[in-house]
Amino acid sequence: MIGQLTYLKDVVTLRLDAEKCTGCGMCLQVCPQAVLARENGKVRIDSRDSCMECGACARNCPTEAIEVSAGVGCAAAVINAALGRNSSSCCCIIEQPESANRDSQAPADRRGSSCC
Amino acid sequence: MDQPFVVGRVRTPAGVVPRISPLLLAGDRWGSFKARWGVGRMHYTVDLGLYALGEVGPESPVFVTANYKMSFDCLRESLAGRNGWILVVDTQGINVWCAAGKGTFSTDEIVRRIEIARLADVVTHRKLIVPQLAAPGVAAHEVKRLSGFRVVYGPIRSKDLGYFLDAGLKATPEMRQKTFPIGERVVLIPVELVEALKTALIIIPVLFVVGGLGGPGSFWDKALDHGLLGVSALLLSIVAGAVVTPILLPWLPGRAFALKGLLPGVIAAALIAVARNGAWVDLSGKLETVAWLLLVPALTTYLSMNFTGASTYTSLSGVKKEMRVAVPLQVIAASAGILLWLGSRLAA
Ligand code: SF4
Ligand code: SF4
Numbered sequence: 001m002i003g004q005l006t007y008l009k010d011v012v013t014l015r016l017d018a019e020k021c022t023g024c025g026m027c028l029q030v031c032p033q034a035v036l037a038r039e040n041g042k043v044r045i046d047s048r049d050s051c052m053e054c055g056a057c058a059r060n061c062p063t064e065a066i067e068v069s070a071g072v073g074c075a076a077a078v079i080n081a082a083l084g085r086n087s088s089s090c091c092c093i094i095e096q097p098e099s100a101n102r103d104s105q106a107p108a109d110r111r112g113s114s115c116c
Numbered sequence: 117m118d119q120p121f122v123v124g125r126v127r128t129p130a131g132v133v134p135r136i137s138p139l140l141l142a143g144d145r146w147g148s149f150k151a152r153w154g155v156g157r158m159h160y161t162v163d164l165g166l167y168a169l170g171e172v173g174p175e176s177p178v179f180v181t182a183n184y185k186m187s188f189d190c191l192r193e194s195l196a197g198r199n200g201w202i203l204v205v206d207t208q209g210i211n212v213w214c215a216a217g218k219g220t221f222s223t224d225e226i227v228r229r230i231e232i233a234r235l236a237d238v239v240t241h242r243k244l245i246v247p248q249l250a251a252p253g254v255a256a257h258e259v260k261r262l263s264g265f266r267v268v269y270g271p272i273r274s275k276d277l278g279y280f281l282d283a284g285l286k287a288t289p290e291m292r293q294k295t296f297p298i299g300e301r302v303v304l305i306p307v308e309l310v311e312a313l314k315t316a317l318i319i320i321p322v323l324f325v326v327g328g329l330g331g332p333g334s335f336w337d338k339a340l341d342h343g344l345l346g347v348s349a350l351l352l353s354i355v356a357g358a359v360v361t362p363i364l365l366p367w368l369p370g371r372a373f374a375l376k377g378l379l380p381g382v383i384a385a386a387l388i389a390v391a392r393n394g395a396w397v398d399l400s401g402k403l404e405t406v407a408w409l410l411l412v413p414a415l416t417t418y419l420s421m422n423f424t425g426a427s428t429y430t431s432l433s434g435v436k437k438e439m440r441v442a443v444p445l446q447v448i449a450a451s452a453g454i455l456l457w458l459g460s461r462l463a464a
Contacts, residue, residue: 005429007429007434008434011434012434026256026257028292029292030251031292032292033294033429050429052429052431054251055252059251059253059254059255060251070252071431072214073427074425074432075425075438077425
């Protein structure tokens with residue numbers, strides 16, 4: 001089963017306002033973790049602990065029925081942020097500090113290794 | 117136009133568009149390999165804008181991708197034998213998912229590229245196939261409102277693109293789910309390893325020098341003895357945390373990554389202690405062993421925790437929660453380990 005890899009319990013910030021949901025299904029299309037499910041023409045949170053807070057559902061919901069504080073679950077980024085280093089996202093932890101200049105960027109291909 | 121995969125040109129109402137080959141050449145594969153190992157990943161990009169693949173016409177589908185060469189290669193390779201336009205947007209050379217998370221693969225960027233490429237003049241339909249993993253950065257309804265193009269999210273894995281196209285732009289639920297199978301975990305190991313080894317290269321000389329100090333005997337003999345133990349422990353921790361944990365991820369106990377790293381870390385520490393059991397005679401030897409028993413798990417769990425960034429299912433809230441517990445423990449274990457190790461040199 002795909003569900004064998006589930007992260008921590010009861011931590012995610014995902015919230016769904018069933019009142020606002022029109023059942024358009026966009027969130028179902030974009031969620032990479034099958035967190036949401038359709039039920040009686042609306043959507044409900046089916047496996048909350050699988051949510052990785054990517055924010056795709058909230059971004060693509062036309063009625064703003066979904067709320068999640070989106071971010072990248074990456075320890076190195078959290079450390080960099082805590083140390084005040086200018087790097088908020090995981091993919092740039094290899095980025096040089098002076099890379100305000102785009103040419104000196106050296107991004108790592110970490111997440112999304114299947115490349116698309 | 118002077119990119120190796122460009123094989124010709126196509127005339128469109130919006131100007132000349134480069135025609136590309138779906139075939140990956142040895143150079144493309146070598147480039148991907150190097151990028152995986154963190155070598156020369158700068159400039160691993162493709163030029164922005166529109167490309168044509170196969171026998172394109174105004175009705176051919178439009179695929180959007182990042183200007184990271186590996187994303188682009190993956191897309192054109194999986195479209196072999198098909199026709200379509202590829203619109204490359206500026207993600208600053210970062211892959212689709214990371215760029216979407218960073219906000220560079222965005223609604224605005226897509227809208228801007230559509231305008232610059234004059235896509236509305238090239239195709240008669242108003243549909244864009246955007247990778248599903250771009251969705252954290254792209255709002256389909258906003259793209260529609262701003263450009264008139266309707267976003268259809270393609271499947272997560274490019275190998276499913278054929279099915280998706282044949283099924284009339286529909287993906288099965290499985291195709292919409294991001295998994296993290298062993299093959300995918302393994303290709304991420306090199307980046308983790310290279311990063312850890314870079315830091316190790318700075319630490320290794322220190323281990324030899326400090327190992328050579330204190331107690332009787334020649335500096336070089338001691339440096340070799342204690343320094344080599346330290347280097348072995350360091351490298352073993354790196355293997356445990358950056359190789360073993362990723363490979364065994366689903367089977368290691370615990371949900372938090374630092375916790376998953378504990379078992380490999382303890383085993384690695386035990387191996388060091390066993391290899392060193394002859395030294396358990398005097399205070400110095402005992403301190404040294406205990407020091408590594410603390411340092412090895414601290415380092416292994418830290419590296420395992422770092423793999424959250426490469427994984428495909430960790431949430432930021434979860435990572436913060438596990439770090440609140442793990443980091444203080446790692447810092448305590450590591451500081452105690454360093455002090456004990458220094459103490460072992462003084463006691464020698
Ligand atoms: S995208 Fe929003 S409105 Fe549409 S089904 Fe999901 S929650 Fe409901
Ligand atoms: S935040 Fe991402 S993982 Fe969580 S429900 Fe929304 S789309 Fe799915």
